[in-house]
Amino acid sequence: MRLSNYFLPVLKENPKEAEIVSHRMMLRAGMIRQQSTGIYSWLPLGKKVLDKVCAIIREEQNRAGALEILMPTIQSADLWHESGRYDGYGKEMLRIQDRQERYMLYGPTNEEMVTDIFRSYVRSYKDLPLTLYHIQWKFRDEVRPRFGVLRSREFLMKDAYSFDLDCKGARAAYNRMFVAYLRTFSRVGLRAIPMHAETEPIGGDLSHEFIILADTGESAVFCDRQYLDMTVPDNDIDFSNDAVLATIVRQWTEPYAATEAMHDTDGVWAALSASRKIAARGIEVGHIFHFGTKYSEPMGARVAGSNGQMWPVSMGSYGIGPSRLVAAVVEASHDEKGIIWPEAITPFHIGIINIKPGDILCDRFSETCYHQLQNAGFECLFDDSQERTGSKFAIMDLIGLPLQIIIGPRGTVSGEVEVKDRKSGKRKTVSLETAINYITGKQ
Numbered sequence: 001m002r003l004s005n006y007f008l009p010v011l012k013e014n015p016k017e018a019e020i021v022s023h024r025m026m027l028r029a030g031m032i033r034q035q036s037t038g039i040y041s042w043l044p045l046g047k048k049v050l051d052k053v054c055a056i057i058r059e060e061q062n063r064a065g066a067l068e069i070l071m072p073t074i075q076s077a078d079l080w081h082e083s084g085r086y087d088g089y090g091k092e093m094l095r096i097q098d099r100q101e102r103y104m105l106y107g108p109t110n111e112e113m114v115t116d117i118f119r120s121y122v123r124s125y126k127d128l129p130l131t132l133y134h135i136q137w138k139f140r141d142e143v144r145p146r147f148g149v150l151r152s153r154e155f156l157m158k159d160a161y162s163f164d165l166d167c168k169g170a171r172a173a174y175n176r177m178f179v180a181y182l183r184t185f186s187r188v189g190l191r192a193i194p195m196h197a198e199t200e201p202i203g204g205d206l207s208h209e210f211i212i213l214a215d216t217g218e219s220a221v222f223c224d225r226q227y228l229d230m231t232v233p234d235n236d237i238d239f240s241n242d243a244v245l246a247t248i249v250r251q252w253t254e255p256y257a258a259t260e261a262m263h264d265t266d267g268v269w270a271a272l273s274a275s276r277k278i279a280a281r282g283i284e285v286g287h288i289f290h291f292g293t294k295y296s297e298p299m300g301a302r303v304a305g306s307n308g309q310m311w312p313v314s315m316g317s318y319g320i321g322p323s324r325l326v327a328a329v330v331e332a333s334h335d336e337k338g339i340i341w342p343e344a345i346t347p348f349h350i351g352i353i354n355i356k357p358g359d360i361l362c363d364r365f366s367e368t369c370y371h372q373l374q375n376a377g378f379e380c381l382f383d384d385s386q387e388r389t390g391s392k393f394a395i396m397d398l399i400g401l402p403l404q405i406i407i408g409p410r411g412t413v414s415g416e417v418e419v420k421d422r423k424s425g426k427r428k429t430v431s432l433e434t435a436i437n438y439i440t441g442k443q
């Protein structure tokens with residue numbers, strides 16, 4: 001992509017409304033634009049990152065055996081009357097009336113709707129286990145929307161729902177999602193710690209919040225330092241082996257980790273040595289819980305067991321906020337100059353800066369570099385603009401691509417370019433050929 005053809009509306013000044021780094025940097029880097037309180041548009045650079053986050057989430061959901069569907073954003077209030085949640089949900093729910101004066105709502109979550117889909121088709125235990133998920137916009141009229149897309153009113157959510165005959169099956173489904181979550185967060189470059197969590201408002205008895213440590217986090221969290229060194233299962237993990245998954249979940253839940261609401265200052269926490277105690281702030285990026293028959297019972301989602309008797313299915317739900325996740329990555333990975341994207345979700349792999357467009361050698365080198373890297377499968381953002389050099393550098397640092405190739409008149413006369421690693425800031429002067437070979441791994 002040539003910058004001259006791109007839409008990257010970077011802001012020179014720090015936006016006043018942005019209180020935290022991720023909000024400030026996402027606005028400045030032209031990733032998002034606020035449309036009204038807590039409601040954002042995603043501009044090209046932001047959309048690319050959001051899509052990459054969703055692609056990773058999707059891969060890991062599919063790997064864990066979940067099946068993707070897409071439910072609508074608008075739901076009928078009738079379903080919520082059936083589950084008994086319509087009145088209780090309160091002001092967070094955006095309630096709408098259509099032209100027939102029917103009561104509708106913009107979904108804050110989809111337990112009712114997915115239970116309705118399930119009960120319409122599934123009759124037998126032989127069709128279980130079943131886990132369905134979708135990635136869809138949600139609306140919650142938050143009391144305090146803030147921090148940009150970290151706590152917005154409209155936000156993207158991957159929500160999965162599992163259906164099993166009994167608690168044992170539901171526990172296995174829970175474990176599959178637990179491990180899928182460990183892998184998902186690790187792949188987007190985050191260390192998320194599963195913490196015992198309260199089960200309200202949706203209810204249930206088994207629940208973990210996945211939390212990343214960040215000073216700007218809204219929740220106080222307490223955990224064992226051991227979590228920082230634990231290894232996340234690699235991609236050979238066998239999701240059909242319940243015993244292996246149960247062992248992993250045990251390992252990841254044994255050390256102490258709790259949010260403030262669940263924190264027990266006595267017992268295990270008190271016994272931990274001071275050097276192992278982490279008392280910090282955290283951002284919730286995912287939440288999984290088992291709630292049994294809370295919806296299947298009132299909504300009549302029953303299946304026949306092996307003896308023919310009908311049972312309400314045992315369910316769980318599993319959420320990740322991809323839009324929040326993008327901001328969480330920025331909170332976790334930046335410096336004073338801007339964002340530093342992890343390789344897996346960077347909007348472009350490489351930024352190419354032509355310091356002097358119009359200079360024959362600079363143009364030739366830049367074009368060669370751009371074409372060869374693009375052809376080798378790298379996504380490049382090629383700054384071919386007439387901006388001044390300082391500003392080009394600042395923008396490239398702000399948008400945080402992991403690698404930069406800087407092409408200027410001083411280097412090109414001796415056939416050289418500069419390669420800069422965004423994270424370390426280290427620069428190396430090498431021949432164009434060496435740079436390209438190094439990147440494409442052909443050395």
Ligand code: ATP
Nearest residue numbers: 149150151152155157284285286287319320321324
């Ligand atoms: P919080 O306590 O932060 O309000 P929640 O417990 O209400 O979160 P869930 O209902 O478990 O959240 O939703 C699943 C996931 O959706 C959360 O882990 C988070 O990643 C995301 N999410 C929830 N609310 C928001 C929001 N207002 N803005 C952005 N993402 C959100």
Ligand code: MG
Nearest residue numbers: 092140142151
């Ligand atoms: Mg909430």
